[in-house]
Structure formats: C-alpha cells, structure tokens
Amino acid sequence: MAAKARTDLEVLDQADPLAGFRNEFFLPEGVIYLNGNSLGAMPLAAAERAKRVVEHEWAEGLIGSMNTAGWYTLPSTLGRKIAPIVGAKANEVVLTDATGINLYKVVAAALKMQPDRRVIVMEGSNFPTNNYTVQGLLEQLDKGYTIRFAEADNMLDAIDEDVAAICITHVHYKTGHILDMAAITAKAHAVGAAAVWDLCHSAGAMPVDLNGCNVDFAVACTYKYINGGPGAPALLFAAERHHGKYTQPLTGWYSHAAPFDFERDYRPVADVRQMLTGTQPTASLSTAEIGIDIMLRADMQQIREKSMRMTDLFIELVEQRCGEFGFELVSPRDANLRGSQVSFSNDDGYPIVRALHDRGVICDFRAPANVRFGFAPLYIRYADVWDAVDRLYDILANGTWKEAQYQVRAAVT
C-alpha cells in the first residue's frame, strides 16, 4: 500500500479496531514511543495498582497479604492468565524472576533430559545475555558441554543427533527476523533434542503457539510488548508432559512440594511451580497483571495485522524519504517474516537516534550500526508512523544529528 499523505494514515487510524487501547496508556505529550520492544508504555491502571499494593496491601495488610491479597500465589495466578497469549495451557506457565534466570533453569532442565549428549544449539547473533547465561550454566555444570552456534540459514542443519537441546529466540532482537518455531522444534524432536524458545520479542506482539509447535520449555519478558512494567517478572513455560520429570538447579522453598512443612530436605512439587525458587518482587508482579489484563482483551490477530501494516508503511516511507541518507533495511522486507520492529543500518545511527530523541521520537541504537524502531500496536497510531518519518527526514535534511551533543555515547543505548 502506498501512503502519500498523513491523511492516508489518519484514515487507517479511524478504522483501527485497536484504536481505543491507546487511551489506556500514559504517553508523554509530543512523544512518539517506538521503543515498546524494550520497555512497554505504562498502562494508566498500573499507577493505581502500584499505589494499592504499597499503601494498602503492604502498609495495612503486612504479612497477611501473602494470603489475603494473593501474593503467595501470584506467580501461578498470573501464569494462568498469561498462558493463552503464548499458546500454553493454564497449568504450564508461571511468572517469576528475570528472563535470564528462567533461561538458566529451563536450559538446565532441558539438557538433563538427554544426559548422554553434550551439545546445545544457539543462535550466535542472538541477544547476548542468552549466550552469557548458558555459558555460565555450562561452566557450572563442568561436564564438557559445548554451544554450537548457528544462524537462521543453517539452523536446521546444525541440529543433529549430538544435540541435547536447542535454545533459540523466536524473533531476532536486532533484525526482527522470525524463525520458524514449528519447523525448528520438529527438527529438534526428530533427533531427540529438547526445544527451548525465547519469546521476548514475540510475546504480546504476535500469535505464538507453544503447544501447537510442541515446544518443551520457553521464557519471555513481560516488560516489552506485554507492558508489565520495568523489570517485571518473566514468563516461564514448561510443557505439561514434562511436569514431575525434570529437575532444575535453582531449587528453593517455593518449588517444594510442601513449603510450609519446613522439611529438612528438598522435595519438588510436580507441576510448573517446580520452576519457582523463592519470594517474588510482589509490587512488580502486581503491576504486570495490569499489562496482561489489557493484552487479554485485545485480539491477537488484529495486533499482528496492525503490526505488519505499520511496519510495512514505515519501511516504505523511510525508503521513500530518507533513502538518500544511507538508510539500509536490515529487517526482512516480507512482513510475514518480520516481528513488530524495523531496523535500518546507518553509519551515523547513534547520533541520529539521539537527535530523534530530542525531537520526541524514542527509538534505539544497537551496535554496530542498527537503528531500531519498535511498533507496539496497542498504543502506536498509523499517523505516528508518518510523523516519525517526518521528524527523521527533518533531522537528516538539516544535519541536526551532527551537533556535538549527539556524538557522546550514553551508558544505555
């Protein structure tokens, strides 16, 4: 579809079945927030919820809130709620800990299911914390495990009978490229390997069908497209068929069969709570529920359609208006292969991103030369796509990004 004027996009906004969701979020005046893939915007109701958990549940309820406010069971109650967003059953998900910590637990569990094998397949160009986490785990296990790094184009070939498990991210953090979860999982199972998936850039951005793909374990952030809030506890999925049959290394009383019997020895509970360790960041879990509840009211197919359309339009407009300034598309051109983000490479990407921030367009830079724009369909409008490109063009045409203040790298890019 060709967009020739802002009014073309305003028409799409008027017909957008998701348009009403934007009013449920706080978005600073004048800001076009294209970074919901790093930290989702704040749902207005989250502020109320945070106040309630601190001033009422904590201040007045004190320890009693473990029972009366449901604090103790939040990881499972929220897991049950979030499950349909990723194609899981209610009893297969908990919300707990950070994504990386959950990855440590599920990869350890997956590796032990094939005790005679010593290879794990991962995508080398993936968000590096996943590599770091697994490298740390393998070092700790000290059993001669190695990581076989593969990329999208040789992933299936890398999965052979030496492989104990694969640990792959569904949507690539830099390019937005979607990997074929069903095909890769099927290949893993065909050679007897367990399949672990990271859904950080797909959960809440597109339909995900963990059980349809027969996935064994999965993790996902809730603070990106699910709008759970900064550092909100992550999703952990363990397929029901493995319950009671795996082990995980971060055993604690929350995963004990009878935590309040205070037995001397560890005895795991035989359901998904076996993936828990200890007391959770309760205020953070509470605000995460708000983001989940909003997501549950939205139609995932509509989210995906809007996401594909917005990213198509963004690519078209950037290439039309900013192509002469050296913006090269890094993301797949085919929307079916692309998540809810668009990356362009540009040698001056960092100062351009900084200059865009000053013009109210929040996007981010990923080394070495990626400018990354995330489109969260619940609160980004089609007209925002036009306006973002307009401001980008302006910065490029006027050379604003060349100013000295934009050249210095901040700690977080």
Ligand SMILES: *Cc1c(COP(=O)(O)O)cnc(C)c1O
């Ligand atoms: C965002 C992201 C993470 C974040 O992990 P934390 O433990 O929450 O810091 C991990 N993996 C991938 C692929 C991500 O995109």
